[in-house]
Amino acid sequence: MTDKVSVSLTRLSIAAANEFSSALNAxxxxxxxxxxxxxxxxxxxxxxxxxxxxxxxxxxxxxxIGEPSWRDSLDLRNCLNAITKKSPDLDKDTRYQRLKKYAY
Incomplete structure (x- = not known):
C-alpha cells in the first residue's frame, strides 16, 4: 500500500466525525x-x-506516525496536548510516550 492510500484512509476517518471510531476500526x-x-x-x-x-x-x-522524517512537530505536540487535556491518564500510555519523543 502506498503513502497516498494511507493519507486517503486517514482523511476518510477524520471526515467521519461522530463515526470516527467506527471508521477508524474499518x-x-x-x-x-x-x-x-x-x-x-x-x-x-x-x-x-x-x-x-x-x-x-x-x-x-x-x-x-513513524520515525520522524519531517520537521513540523508543533502539530503533533498540539494533538498530544489535546489528548492529555481530555484524558490525562493517557500520558502514561506507551503509544503516547513513543509519539511524545517526536513532538518535543
Whole structure:
C-alpha cells in the first residue's frame, strides 16, 4: 500500500466525525506510517476529535506516525496536548510516550 492510500484512509476517518471510531476500526489495518503527516495532523487538531475521542485519536496517531522524517512537530505536540487535556491518564500510555519523543 502506498503513502497516498494511507493519507486517503486517514482523511476518510477524520471526515467521519461522530463515526470516527467506527471508521477508524474499518481502516486501521490498512494504515501505515505517513512520511509527511503535517497536513493530516493539522486536520486532526482542527477536527476536535482529540477532545471527543482521545483514545481512538491516539490509536490513529500511533498508526500513522513513524520515525520522524519531517520537521513540523508543533502539530503533533498540539494533538498530544489535546489528548492529555481530555484524558490525562493517557500520558502514561506507551503509544503516547513513543509519539511524545517526536513532538518535543
Amino acid at each position: 481502516v486501521e489495518d490498512w494504515l501505515q506510517e505517513i512520511r509527511y503527516p503535517g497536513i493530516i495532523l493539522s486536520k486532526l487538531d482542527k477536527s476536535g476529535l482529540f477532545q471527543n475521542l482521545p483514545n481512538p485519536a491516539l490509536d490513529l496517531l500511533d498508526s500513522i
